[in-house]
Amino acid sequence: MLALTSRAGAGWTPPGAGGAPPGPYDGLDLALHVGDDEAAVRAARRALADELAGRGAREVRYLQQVHGADVLVVDEAGPGGAGGVPDAPAVDAAVTAVPGVALAVLVADCVPVVMADPVAGVVGVAHAGRRGALLGAPVRAVEAMRGLGARDVVAVLGPSICPRCYEVPADLRAAVAAEHPVGASTTWEGAPALDVAALVLEQL
Structure with a gap:
């Protein structure tokens, strides 16, 4: 799931198209840590980035999710491109108010949380498994969003x-x-x- 800021506000968007790596990872596999072919995953990320570019995204930020509760505050645009920042930080949530930055959260069984304050133009994502939920990853993300000026935060939980x-x-x-x-x-x-x-x- 993804959260994307724009100059008109903020919101969330599910990926609707993209690459389809062959074999047991059929579909839009965006994860570099599950044993899929790296080239295929990066192709899928590029396809998703191309789609999101039409919605105002200049880059997609991915995280190294470690079942914790640390939050990354993205306060400036990176180099852009499909892969996001090459050395993704080991965190389980991210927030931003930078226009054109899309935040991605990847899950299997865990709960993906996508948050937005469309008026303030602040978005966030959180990856919450059992440990992350008990550590308060989602609420820590909301607190970080408030630090960026968010007031009325709407949250959506994805499949888990x-x-x-x-x-x-x-x-x-x-x-x-x-x-x-x-x-x-x-x-x-x-x-x-x-x-x-x-x-x-x-x-x-």
Whole structure:
């Protein structure tokens, strides 16, 4: 999922087109860390950047997501291009008010959060798995957005693992439930599970 600033405001946009790397990674694979062919991934990133250029994006920033809660504040445009900044920082959220900078968040089971204050022209993204949600990655991103002038932040959660599918040890669920009861769940088979999306919504 992506967040994109523009001179008219800010918003979010899903990728609608792009490259399709062959093999087990069919589709728009933008991740360099999952074992896909690097050239194919970079081609997909270029295709996405070309599409977003038509919406005012000069560059796309990607992150090294590490299941933490650190937030990158992008306060100036980089060199541009499809690959974003070559050495992406190890953070799980990013915010910006720089026009033309698109922020990308990549997920599998974790919760992607895309945030925007269209009036202030500030956007943010967060990657929230269990650890990131418990550490407060989404709310820390909102706080960073407020530091850039955001006031009325709208957040959208993307697809993530089903709370009936995310089985965890019973002691882990109990520990989470003690602090965040909304995060406790049960699988279809009756095993202990977590609802990560609910943990994120509770913060927002």
